Amino acid sequence: MTDAAVARTKVSDLANPTRFLALAGAVLPWLTATALIVIAIGLWMGFAAPEDYQQGSTVRIMYLHVPFAWLSMMIYSIMAIAALGTLVWRHPLADVALKAAAPIGATFTALALATGSIWGRPMWGTWWVWDGRLTSVFVLFLMYLGIIALTRALDDPGRSARMAAIVTLVGVVNIPIIKFSVEWWNTLHQPASVLRLDGPTIHPSLLWPLLVSALGFTLLFFAFHLMAMRAEIWRRRVQAMRRMAARGAGTGAGA
Amino acid sequence: MNHTLFVTAAYAVSALGLGGLAIWILLDQRARRREIADLEAAGITRRSARSKS
Numbered sequence: 001m002t003d004a005a006v007a008r009t010k011v012s013d014l015a016n017p018t019r020f021l022a023l024a025g026a027v028l029p030w031l032t033a034t035a036l037i038v039i040a041i042g043l044w045m046g047f048a049a050p051e052d053y054q055q056g057s058t059v060r061i062m063y064l065h066v067p068f069a070w071l072s073m074m075i076y077s078i079m080a081i082a083a084l085g086t087l088v089w090r091h092p093l094a095d096v097a098l099k100a101a102a103p104i105g106a107t108f109t110a111l112a113l114a115t116g117s118i119w120g121r122p123m124w125g126t127w128w129v130w131d132g133r134l135t136s137v138f139v140l141f142l143m144y145l146g147i148i149a150l151t152r153a154l155d156d157p158g159r160s161a162r163m164a165a166i167v168t169l170v171g172v173v174n175i176p177i178i179k180f181s182v183e184w185w186n187t188l189h190q191p192a193s194v195l196r197l198d199g200p201t202i203h204p205s206l207l208w209p210l211l212v213s214a215l216g217f218t219l220l221f222f223a224f225h226l227m228a229m230r231a232e233i234w235r236r237r238v239q240a241m242r243r244m245a246a247r248g249a250g251t252g253a254g255a
Numbered sequence: 256m257n258h259t260l261f262v263t264a265a266y267a268v269s270a271l272g273l274g275g276l277a278i279w280i281l282l283d284q285r286a287r288r289r290e291i292a293d294l295e296a297a298g299i300t301r302r303s304a305r306s307k308s
Contacts, residue, residue: 058258061265068269104276111272118265122258220273227280234287241294241301248299 017233020093024226031226035219042213049205059206061119066194067214068112071221072140073175075105079147080172083165093229095161096236098168099151100228104221106144113137124188132181133189136174143171157236 043063052059079101085094116134117127128134147164154160182191193201200207 056258057262060262064265064269103279107272107276111269114268114272115265118261118268122261224276224280227284231280231284231287234284234291237301238287238290238294241291241299244301245294245297245299 017092017096021230021233024230028223028226028230031219032223035216035223037216038212038219039216042209042211042216045209045212046206049209052206055123058119058122061115062206063209063213065112065115065119066210067217068108068115069137070214071217072105072109072112072137073178074218075101075108075221076140076144076168076171076175079105079168080175083168086161086165087169095157095165096229096232097225098147098161098164099157100232101225102144102148102151104224104228106141106148108217108221109137109141109144113141129188131187131189132185133178133187136178136181140171140174140178143167143174147171157239 046060046063051057079098082094082098082101085091086098113134120129121127147168150164150167151160153163179192181187182189194207194210202210
């Protein structure tokens with residue numbers, strides 16, 4: 001077998017839920033520990049860094065708010081790829097990945113909104129304003145809630161999966177709206193200061209803690225996602241076993 | 256400028272949110288694992304599990 005064929009076989013092996021469970025079990029302790037250590041280092045660097053000359057100590061909210069906001073969009077993008085996996089390739093784990101990611105994405109989005117609001121009160125003088133960025137992220141939060149409801153709406157996971165995948169793909173249009181809202185409209189929210197074509201405008205002493213925190217929270221998301229996918233695979237196994245038991249009882253062959 | 260209360264509130268809300276999410280996922284995992292163990296104890300096994308044994 002060629003190297004490419006071996007690599008393809010290894011990737012397709014992951015489509016087998018049993019192999020996925022074994023891999024998740026081996027990876028999870030290390031991933032979780034690494035995530036917690038990197039988050040601790042990032043936040044420690046943030047508190048050791050100087051305060052911002054204008055924002056004072058509230059700049060430390062940035063080490064939470066910005067990673068949460070990035071993750072809210074990244075998780076939705078991962079769900080959109082999973083939706084393609086469900087609709088185009090019918091990958092057995094794609095639907096599991098989408099369903100498991102939705103509550104995690106909703107939590108990170110809610111925390112991005114909450115921490116942004118707490119930062120906005122002392123800096124902007126208001127908890128909330130219906131500007132382009134805040135409103136589009138709020139819409140993202142509502143979409144997460146809708147997808148969570150949809151993935152749990154029907155007893156048959158296959159039918160729920162197709163509906164949730166279609167809605168997820170339609171909702172992708174909101175991601176560029178969130179990203180460019182601060183450029184398209186006159187918003188109270190500041191424009192991008194890290195992911196810019198001409199480079200970050202944040203001083204390195206504040207940028208490095210932010211990047212380390214973002215890496216830590218991203219690893220934490222992947223740990224949560226693997227755990228939630230594992231629980232979802234087990235949930236489906238329980239359903240399959242109960243169906244088998246009911247069938248066995250119906251034909252008199254069970255128990 | 257002293258905005259310690261706002262910084263503390265942001266960190267507390269985040270810890271509560273992420274801690275709550277972690278507990279919810281762990282409890283979900285534990286409940287599903289227990290259900291599988293109960294079903295297996297009752298003699299119900301999946302087809303794929305049967306073919307391996």
